[in-house]
Amino acid sequence: MSEVDTAITVGKGGVYVNVHAQPGVRKPRLRGMHGDAIKIAVREAAQDGKANAAIINFMAELLGCTRQNVEVASGHTSRQKRLFVSGDIRPIINRLHEILKDA
Numbered sequence: 081m082s083e084v085d086t087a088i089t090v091g092k093g094g095v096y097v098n099v100h101a102q103p104g105v106r107k108p109r110l111r112g113m114h115g116d117a118i119k120i121a122v123r124e125a126a127q128d129g130k131a132n133a134a135i136i137n138f139m140a141e142l143l144g145c146t147r148q149n150v151e152v153a154s155g156h157t158s159r160q161k162r163l164f165v166s167g168d169i170r171p172i173i174n175r176l177h178e179i180l181k182d183a
Contacts, residue, residue, distance in 0.1 A: 084180045086116040088173060094149075094166035095173060097139070101159045103131035108138060110179060117160065118180065132156060139163060143175050 089096040098117035103126040111119035122134035132152050140147045145167055155161035165172050 082177065083113050084118075084177050087113065087118050088176060090169055090173075091164065094164055095169055096153060097163045097165060097176070099135060099139075099155075099161045099163055101126070101131055101135055101161055103134075108134070110138075110142065112180065118176070126159075129156075132161075135161070135163070139165065142179055143172060145172075 087098040089098075100114035100117040100119045102111065102119060102121040103124060105121040105123060108120075108122045111121055113119065120135055120138055122131055122138060124130040124134040136147055136150045136152065140150045143150075143165060145165070149166045151164050151166075153162045153164040
């Protein structure tokens with residue numbers, strides 16, 4: 081099992097992804113792993129759901145899916161979040177491995 085696999089749990093109809101949010105940065109980007117979570121930095125502040133929306137948009141863009149396929153399953157007001165990405169499981173996991181090997 082790779083480090084990335086610790087952040088991923090297979091669910092019914094998709095995968096859960098542990099995310100460590102870093103709101104309020106200058107340059108949004110994927111920052112690699114943070115313990116058992118994928119660290120995502122976004123410009124938007126952690127207020128009124130702005131950072132959550134930015135994380136959803138960022139993850140959807142990374143995975144090549146629509147925003148409707150990504151939702152915050154838990155951790156709405158925390159830096160530690162659990163996203164649910166609906167869709168074909170194997171391509172989602174493969175894409176996460178691909179993007180994180182370079183992060």
